[in-house]
Amino acid sequence: MxxxxxxxxxxxxxxxxxxxxxxxxxxxxxxxxxxxxxxxxxxxxxxxxxSKDSLVEAYLCRRDERWRASLERFADERPAGSERVLAVFDWLHRWFREPDFRGCAFVNSYGELGAAHPGVAAAARSHKDAFRRYLAGLVAGAGAPDALTGQILLLAEGAITTAAISGSPEPALHAREAARVLLASNRPADREN
Missing domain, CATH: 1.10.10 (Arc Repressor Mutant, subunit A)
Structure with a gap:
C-alpha cells in the first residue's frame, strides 16, 4: 500500500x-x-x-482514464439517444480549442515508439478499444445499428487527427454533422420502411 x-x-x-x-x-x-x-x-x-518505459506506460494509463472519464461525464449530461452520440463531437470541439491540444496522445506515442515498444502499443490499442466500446454503447442507446459504431468511430478519430494537423477545432463540427446525418438516416422507423 x-x-x-x-x-x-x-x-x-x-x-x-x-x-x-x-x-x-x-x-x-x-x-x-x-x-x-x-x-x-x-x-x-x-x-x-x-525506468522511463514504466513512466511512459503509467502516463498513458492515467491519460486514458482521465480522457475517457471527462468524455463520459460530458456526454452523460445530455439526453439519452442520439444527443449523447453527438455530444462526443461537442466534447471533441471543446478539447480541440484547448491551448495545449496536440492530437491524440496514444496515436502520437504509438507513432513515436509503438513498433519498438510493446507497452506503448498495448496502451494505444487498449485506449482505442475502450473508446470503441463506449461509442458502441452510445450508438445502441440511440437505437442505431451496431454497424454504425465503426463509422462514428472513424469520424471521431479523423476529427482528432485533422484538428491536430490543421490547428483548427472545426473538424469536430464537420464530423458532428456527418454523425447527425448517419444517425438520422438509421433511425429505427427509417429502417422498417
Missing part, C-alpha cells in the same frame, strides 16, 4: 511527465527533464518509476 507521500510524489511526477510527453513527445523528454519539472530527485524518481 502506498503512503500519502508516495502518492503525492507519484502524482507530481505524472503531472510533469504528462505535460512534457504530450507537449514535446516521448523521445524528446528525458528523465532529468521530468526530475526538474516535478521537483523530485532523480533517485526518488527511479524509486517510483524504475
Amino acid at each position: 502506498k503512503t500519502v507521500e508516495q502518492e503525492t510524489l507519484e502524482g507530481r511526477v505524472l503531472d510533469a511527465a504528462e505535460g512534457l510527453f504530450y507537449g514535446r513527445g516521448l523521445q524528446a523528454v528525458g528523465m532529468d527533464t521530468i526530475r526538474a519539472a516535478s521537483g523530485v530527485s532523480l533517485k526518488r524518481l527511479y524509486q517510483i518509476f524504475a
